[in-house]
Amino acid sequence: xxxxxxxxxxxxxxxxxxxxxxxxxxxxxxxxxxxxxxxxxxxxxxxxxxxxxxxxxxxxxxxxxxxxxxxxxxxxxxxxxxxxxxxxxxxxxxxxxxxxxxxxxxxxxxxxxxxxxxxxxxxxxxxxxxxxxxxxxxxxxxxxxxxxxxxxxxxxxxxxxxxxxxxxxxxxxxxxxxxxxxxxxxxxxxxxxxxxxxxxxxxxxxxxxxxxxxxxxxxxxxxxxxxxxxxxxxxxxxxxxxxxxxxxxxxxxxxxxxxxxxxxxxxxxxxxxxxxxxxxxxxxxxxxxxxxxxxxxxxxxxxxxxxxxxxxxxxxxxxxxxxxxxxxxxxxxxxxxxxxxxxxxxxxxxxxxxxxxxxxxxxxxxxxxxxxxxxxxxxxxxxxxxxxxxxxxxxxxxxxxxxxxxxxxxxxxxxxxxxxxxxxxxxxxxxxxxxxxxxxxxxxxxxxxxxxxxxxxxxxxxxxxxxxxxxxxxxxxxxxxxxxxxxxxxxxxxxxxxxxxxxxxxxxxxxxxxxxxxxxxxxxxxxxxxxxxxxxxxxxxxxxxxxxxxxxxxxxxxxxxxxxxxxxxxxxxxxxxxxxxxxxx
Numbered sequence: 001x002x003x004x005x006x007x008x009x010x011x012x013x014x015x016x017x018x019x020x021x022x023x024x025x026x027x028x029x030x031x032x033x034x035x036x037x038x039x040x041x042x043x044x045x046x047x048x049x050x051x052x053x054x055x056x057x058x059x060x061x062x063x064x065x066x067x068x069x070x071x072x073x074x075x076x077x078x079x080x081x082x083x084x085x086x087x088x089x090x091x092x093x094x095x096x097x098x099x100x101x102x103x104x105x106x107x108x109x110x111x112x113x114x115x116x117x118x119x120x121x122x123x124x125x126x127x128x129x130x131x132x133x134x135x136x137x138x139x140x141x142x143x144x145x146x147x148x149x150x151x152x153x154x155x156x157x158x159x160x161x162x163x164x165x166x167x168x169x170x171x172x173x174x175x176x177x178x179x180x181x182x183x184x185x186x187x188x189x190x191x192x193x194x195x196x197x198x199x200x201x202x203x204x205x206x207x208x209x210x211x212x213x214x215x216x217x218x219x220x221x222x223x224x225x226x227x228x229x230x231x232x233x234x235x236x237x238x239x240x241x242x243x244x245x246x247x248x249x250x251x252x253x254x255x256x257x258x259x260x261x262x263x264x265x266x267x268x269x270x271x272x273x274x275x276x277x278x279x280x281x282x283x284x285x286x287x288x289x290x291x292x293x294x295x296x297x298x299x300x301x302x303x304x305x306x307x308x309x310x311x312x313x314x315x316x317x318x319x320x321x322x323x324x325x326x327x328x329x330x331x332x333x334x335x336x337x338x339x340x341x342x343x344x345x346x347x348x349x350x351x352x353x354x355x356x357x358x359x360x361x362x363x364x365x366x367x368x369x370x371x372x373x374x375x376x377x378x379x380x381x382x383x384x385x386x387x388x389x390x391x392x393x394x395x396x397x398x399x400x401x402x403x404x405x406x407x408x409x410x411x412x413x414x415x416x417x418x419x420x421x422x423x424x425x426x427x428x429x430x431x432x433x434x435x436x437x438x439x440x441x442x443x444x445x446x447x448x449x450x451x452x453x454x455x456x457x458x459x460x461x462x463x464x465x466x467x468x469x470x471x472x473x474x475x476x477x478x479x480x481x482x483x484x485x486x487x488x489x490x491x492x493x494x495x496x497x498x499x500x501x502x503x504x505x506x507x508x509x510x511x512x513x514x515x516x517x518x519x520x521x522x523x524x525x526x527x528x529x530x531x532x533x534x535x536x537x538x539x540x541x542x543x544x545x546x547x548x549x550x551x552x553x554x555x556x557x558x559x560x561x562x563x564x565x566x567x568x569x570x571x572x573x574x575x576x577x578x579x580x581x582x583x584x585x
Contacts, residue, residue, distance in 0.1 A: 097546045098546075099546065099547065099582035099583055099584050100120050100584065101118060101119045101120060101582065101583050101584060101585070102116075102117075102118055102580055102581065102582045102583070103115075103116070103117050103118075103580070103581050103583075104116045104117075104578060104579070104580045104581075105578050105579060106551070106553075106576050106577060106578025106579075107576065107577070107578065108553070108574060108575050108576030108577060109571075109573075109574050109575050109576070110138050110139055110140065110141045110571050110574060111137075111138055111139030111140075111141070111150075112137070112138045112139075112574065112576055113135070113136070113137050113138070114135070114136050114576070114578065115133075115134070115135045115136075116132070116133070116134045116135075117131075117132070117133045117134075118130065118131070118132045118133075119131050119585075120159075121585060126162075127160055127161055127162035127163070128160070128161045129158075129159070129160055130158070130159040130160075130161070131156075131157070131158050131159070132155070132156070132157045132158075132159070132174075133155070133156055133157075134153075134154070134155045135152075135153070135154050136152070136153040136154075137150070137151065137152040137153070138150055138151055138571070140181075140183075140571075141571065142183075142561060142569050142570070142571055142572075143561055143569070143572065144569070145183050145184075145569065146190060147181060147182075147183040147185065147204050148181045148183060148204065148205065149181055149183040150181065151178075151179060151180050151181070151365075152177075152178070152179040153176070153177075153178050153179075154176065154177045154178075155174060155175070155176040155177075156174050156175055156176075157172060157173070157174030158172060158173055158174065159171070159172035160172070165220075166219065166220045166221060166222070167217065167218070167219050167220070168217070168218045169215070169216065169217040169218070170215070170216050170217075171213070171214070171215045171216075172213070172214050173212060173213035173214070174211075174212060175209070175210070175211050175212075176208075176209070176210040176212075177207060177208070177209055177210075178207065178208040178210075178361075178365070179205060179206075179207050179208075180205070180206060180207075180208075180365045180366065181204045181205050181206075182204040182205075182206065182366055182428055182429050182431075182433040182434055183204060183433070183568070184366065184432075184433045184565065184566065184567030184568040184569075185431040185432060185433045185567065186416060186431060186432035186433070186567065188419075189431045189432070203428040204428045204429075204433070206236060206237060206238070206369070206429075207236060207237050208234070208235075208236050208358075208361055208365075209234070209235050209236070210232065210233075210234050210358060211232070211233045211234075212230065212231065212232040212233070213230075213231045213232075214228070214229070214230045214231075215228065215229045215230075216228045223251055223252050223253065223254065224249070224250075224251050225250040225251065225252060226249065226250045227247070227248070227249040227250075228246075228247070228248045228249070229245075229246070229247050230244065230245070230246040230247075231244070231245055232244045232246075232358070234356070234357055234358040234361075236274070236369050238274035238275065238369035239274035239275075239369075240271075240272065240273050240274035240275075240357065240369040240370075241271060241272070241274075241357075242269060242270065242271025242272070242287075242356060242357050242358070242373070243269070243270050243271070244267070244268070244269050244356060244358075245267070245268040245269075246266070246267045246268075246354075247264075247265070247266040247267070248263070248264070248265055248266075249263070249264040250262070250263055250264070251264065253295070258297065260295050260296070260297050261295070261296050261297075261298070262293055262294065262295040262296075263293065263294040263295075263296075264292075264293055265290070265291070265292045265293070265294070265313070266289075266290070266291050267289070267290040267291075267354050268287075268288075268289050268290075269286070269287045269288060269290075269354060269356065269373075270286075270287035270318065271285070271286050271287055271356070271357055271373060272284065272285040272286070272319075273285075273369060273370050273371060273372065274369045274370070275369065275370055276370055277368060277370040277414060277415075277430075277436065283370070284320055284370070284371065284372035284373075285318075285319035285320055286318070286319055286320045286321050286372055286373045286374065287317075287318040287319060287321060288315050288316055288317045288318045288321040288323070288375075289315070289316040289318075290313055290314070290315050290316075290352065290354055290375070291313065291314055292311060292312055292313030292314065292326070292352070293311070293312060294309060294310070294311040294312075294330060295309055295310070296308065296309025296310075296330055297309065303335055303336035303337075304333070304334075304335050304336075305333060305334050305335075306331075306332075306333040307330070307331065307332045307333060308331055309330035309331065310327065310328065310329055310330050311326075311327070311328040311329075311330050311350065311351065312325075312326070312327050312328075313325070313326040313327075313352050314326070315352070315375060320372055320374070321373075321374060321375070324377075326350075326352045326377060328349065328350025328351060328352075328378075328379070328380070329348045329349065329350060329380065330349050330350070331347060331348045331349070332345070332346070332347035332348075332349065333345065333346060333347070334346075338388070340388060340389055341388045341389055342386060342388045343386065343387050343388050344384075344385075344386050345384070345385055345386070345387065346382075346383060346384035346385065347381075347382070347383055348380060348381070348382050349380070349381050350378055350379055350380045350381060351378045351381075352375055352376070352377055352378065353375060353376040353378060354375050355373050355374060355375060355376055355409055356373060357371065357373055360373070360409065360411075360437060363411075364411050364435055364565065366433065366434055366435055366565060366568060367411075367434065367435050367436070367437070368414055368429045368430075368434035368435065368436060369429075370436070371436060371437045372437070373437075374407050374409075374439055375407065376405055376406070376407050376408050376409060376439075377405065377406040377407060378403065378404075378405050379404045379405065379406060380403065380404055381401060381402075381403040382401060382402050382403070383399055383400065383401030383402075383446075384399070384400060384401075385397065385398055385399030385400065385448075386398050386399075393453060393454050393455055394451065394452070394453050395451070395452045395453075395454075396449075396450065396451050396452075397448070397449070397450040397451075398448070398449055398450075399446075399447070399448040400445075400446065400447050400448075401444075401445075401446045401447075401448075402443070402444070402445055402446070403443070403444045403446070404441075404442075404443050404444075405441070405442050405443075405444070406441045407439040407440075407441070408439065408440055408441070408442045409437050409438075409439060410437070410438050410439070410440060410475065410478060410479045410480065410481070411435045411436075411437060411479060411480045411565075412435060412436055412437075412438050412475075412479040412480070412512060412513055413432060413434075413435055413436075413512055413513060413514060413515070413566055414429070414430065414432070414434050414435060414436045414515075415515040415516070415517045416430060416431055416432040416514075416515075416516065416517070417430070417431075417516070417517060417518045418516040418517065418518040419518055432514070432566075432567065433567060435565065438475060438479070440472050440473055440474050440475045440478075441472075441473040441474070442470055442471065442472055442473070442478060443470075443471045444468055444469065444470055444471070445468070445469040446466065446467070446468050446469075447466070447467045448464075448465070448466050448467075449463075449464070449465045449466075450462070450463065450464045450465075451463045458492060458493050458494060458495070459490070459491070459492050459493075460490070460491050460492075461488075461489065461490040461491075462488070462489050462490075463486075463487070463488050464486065464487050464488075465484075465485075465486040466484070466485045466486070467483060467484055468481070468482075468483055468484075468485075469483065470483075476513070476527065477511040477513075477527065478511075479510075479511060479512055479513065480510045480511070480512055480530075480565065481510065482507050482508040482509065482510050482532070483508050483509070484506070484507075484508035484532070485505070485506065485507055485508065486505065486506045487503065487504065487505035487506070488502075488503070488504045488505075489501070489502065489503045489504075490502045490503075497542060497543040497544070498540070498541065498542045498543070499540065499541050499542075499543075500538070500539065500540040500541075501538070501539045501540070502536075502537065502538050502539075503537045504534065504535070504536050504537070505534075505535055506532065506533070506534050506535075507532055507533055508532040509529055509530065509531060509532045510529070510530045511527055511528070511529060511530070512527075512528050512530060512565075512566045513525055513526070513527055513528070514526045514528055528566060530563050530565075530566060531562065531563070533560060533562035533563075534558060534560070535555075535556055535558070535560075535562075536556070536557040536558050537553070537554065537555045537556070537557065538553070538554040538557065539551065539552065539553045539554070540552050546582065547581060547582050547583065548579065548580075548581055548582075549579065549580045549581075550577070550578070550579045550580075551577065551578055551579070551580070552575070552576070552577045553574075553575070553576045553577070554573075554574070554575055555573075555574040555575075555576070556570065556571065556572060556573055556574055557573060558573075559572045559573040560572070
């Protein structure tokens with residue numbers, strides 16, 4: 001048995017020794033120190049997805065049991081009754097009634113009277129007819145004026161308008177009569193005239209008559225946009241008169257997928273003076289045919305707007321008017337520097353102005369009926385400016401410019417006799433009380449500042465100041481043109497139906513010339529100065545209803561009887577009140 005145990009134990013000891021020796025040879029673990037440079041930070045990419053579904057080894061498996069159930073429908077009584085929804089009711093303001101017809105009547109100091117009646121009636125599929133009648137008059141009453149200084153202005157006008165889907169056209173015509181007096185005689189004539197003032201009052205009056213017809217047409221969805229034709233006959237009681245035929249049109253010409261806006265202009269003028277100021281000369285005759293086109297192209301790029309164009313005109317002169325070709329630039333543009341806060345603009349333009357006797361008479365009613373008329377060549381007008389808003393309520397505009405004009409019209413006193421004699425021995429406009437038109441080449445530097453304030457929808461205010469510096473070529477001064485003009489206005493409309501306003505304007509000093517004629521005249525021509533003046537005006541009113549309004553005007557509140565023209569003073573402080581009534585047929 002011992003041997004048997006020995007035989008068994010000996011192999012076991014040998015096997016254990018071999019195993020132990022093999023284990024010691026494969027052991028590579030060292031006793032060195034391991035330095036961890038960076039701690040291990042696991043990321044999502046280190047994870048792996050289990051691609052097999054593990055098997056469940058649940059011994060307990062619960063089987064689903066079938067459930068049998070029945071629904072017993074039993075009606076349930078309910079007392080709830082839903083109401084129908086209603087749209088929210090929006091309260092709308094009652095629209096104000098608009099009356100197209102009105103009558104205005106006002107009366108004030110100096111016998112001032114204003115009246116205006118306008119009526120219109122629209123007929124379906126025919127158009128609308130309108131008529132206007134205005135009357136303005138004053139008894140005069142200017143201090144220290146011995147001659148009649150009243151005036152009257154009457155105008156009657158008829159109008160027809162037709163509106164269709166693609167075209168709107170209208171035609172109107174009327175007759176206007178203006179009556180004025182040459183009451184501004186020189187002081188040297190007053191003493192002699194005062195002795196026979198009753199007769200002289202009738203001799204200084206003169207009348208202007210204006211007979212006209214105007215047609216306008218506007219097109220939609222066509223290249224021809226609009227057109228206008230004016231036929232006018234203007235004359236006075238001294239046989240001076242003129243006829244004007246004027247056409248203006250606008251056409252959009254398509255060229256290479258672009259539209260070129262073109263203004264077409266055609267004017268025919270023929271006129272003559274009733275007599276010459278100097279008897280030995282022939283009365284002036286003037287006129288001509290002016291034709292021209294003004295194409296322009298508008299370029300828009302973000303904040304830049306640029307209009308590029310030119311104007312070309314040709315004048316076929318008649319009598320005292322010379323034939324001439326006119327070519328002008330027509331370039332304007334604007335750039336938004338800061339939205340609506342700062343906008344820069346500028347331009348270089350030119351034009352030819354067809355002057356007329358009527359235009360002169362509307363500016364200065366005391367012209368003699370002996371004037372000659374020429375066109376004015378506005379060779380160029382260069383300007384640059386900036387406009388925008390200081391705040392949402394305050395806007396501004398600043399501009400400087402330089403212009404050159406050839407044959408610019410200036411009003412200057414006519415010559416008069418050095419020795420004062422009784423009026424009536426010659427024409428009633430030869431006593432230093434009438435004006436002539438002289439022409440000069442003038443270069444002008446201009447600066448303009450405007451500020452407008454919209455405090456709210458009820459109150460608006462504004463200021464405008466303008467400075468001009470004239471450089472004449474032939475005349476000693478730019479006669480009767482002020483260097484400074486300024487105005488301030490304010491308008492207020494309350495929510496309680498009343499309104500008020502104010503306007504103050506200032507005109508600076510002007511120059512005129514006294515030219516004496518006659519035998520043994522030793523007094524040289526004298527330049528005279530007309531003082532600048534301030535005119536303050538207020539107005540107020542109340543709307544009793546949409547139909548009835550009353551108003552009150554206070555004019556020339558300072559009461560300064562300043563000279564608008566040499567020897568022509570204006571009325572002092574004036575009050576005029578009246579009412580306006582609106583109605584429909």
